[in-house]
Amino acid sequence: MRPALIEKNPEAMRVEPNWSACPETQAAFSWQAAARELAGLPGGGMNLAHEAVDRHALNGLRRHVALRILERSGGRRDVTYGQLSSLTNRFANVLTMLGMSVGDHLFVLCERSLELYLGVLGGLKNGCVVSPLFSAFGPEPLETRLRLGECRMLLTSEALYRRKVAALRERLPALEQVLVYNENGGPSSTEGGSICMNCWPRQRTISRWCIRPKTRRRCCISPVVPPVRRKGPCMCMARH
Numbered sequence: 001m002r003p004a005l006i007e008k009n010p011e012a013m014r015v016e017p018n019w020s021a022c023p024e025t026q027a028a029f030s031w032q033a034a035a036r037e038l039a040g041l042p043g044g045g046m047n048l049a050h051e052a053v054d055r056h057a058l059n060g061l062r063r064h065v066a067l068r069i070l071e072r073s074g075g076r077r078d079v080t081y082g083q084l085s086s087l088t089n090r091f092a093n094v095l096t097m098l099g100m101s102v103g104d105h106l107f108v109l110c111e112r113s114l115e116l117y118l119g120v121l122g123g124l125k126n127g128c129v130v131s132p133l134f135s136a137f138g139p140e141p142l143e144t145r146l147r148l149g150e151c152r153m154l155l156t157s158e159a160l161y162r163r164k165v166a167a168l169r170e171r172l173p174a175l176e177q178v179l180v181y182n183e184n185g186g187p188s189s190t191e192g193g194s195i196c197m198n199c200w201p202r203q204r205t206i207s208r209w210c211i212r213p214k215t216r217r218r219c220c221i222s223p224v225v226p227p228v229r230r231k232g233p234c235m236c237m238a239r240h
Helices: 023-028 031-036 048-057 081-097 114-125 139-148 158-171 205-209
Strands: 065-070 076-080 105-109 129-133 153-157 177-181
Touching: 048 081, 048 114, 065 081, 065 114, 076 081, 081 114, 105 114, 105 139, 105 158, 114 129, 114 153, 129 139, 139 158, 153 158, 158 177
Parallel strands: 105 129, 105 153, 153 177
Antiparallel strands: 065 076
């Protein structure tokens, strides 16, 4: 049985949509006009994460909510453009310190949590080719995608790593490093050569750029965001 359609009346919405489905809006659209709305990097070139986050944070929307995360516990968490810019900068610096550069393949295996967005946007800021993975995949489809995609680094939670990835490591020669985090914010096990993102100072100094937003450690929040070629692989995200 098909579910009932959800009808939406734009005139009854409290916030006016950015895009209207009316014929006039569709007729007036052009890719050239849309391209003119992109900011570009200060030194020239383009970066997807800069367009998605930083240009808004730098142009009057720093305190505007960029993400609203509804937690399983029933709580709600708002992340502003300013916060998202700083957090993705931190993760981009983690990647830089670990040797990831423009064109390297970063895969992200996360639940629908803040870490998913930090991994994808931080990876794009670093110039990586980012491939988000569906967290419901079992080990076999994950192995296929990680192997064919020549994954060099993987970001995932401790629980997902133990259940779905740990047993695959020996069959993934291109996978050099795995970054794990504890979904509850505590220290993570680093079995099998994985790197804990939540530990300080027991693990390596990458925790200086810890992706936990509540950290009060000193962190570098101003990375050098590399421009990427308009038709290069870094301008795309591979969907798996």
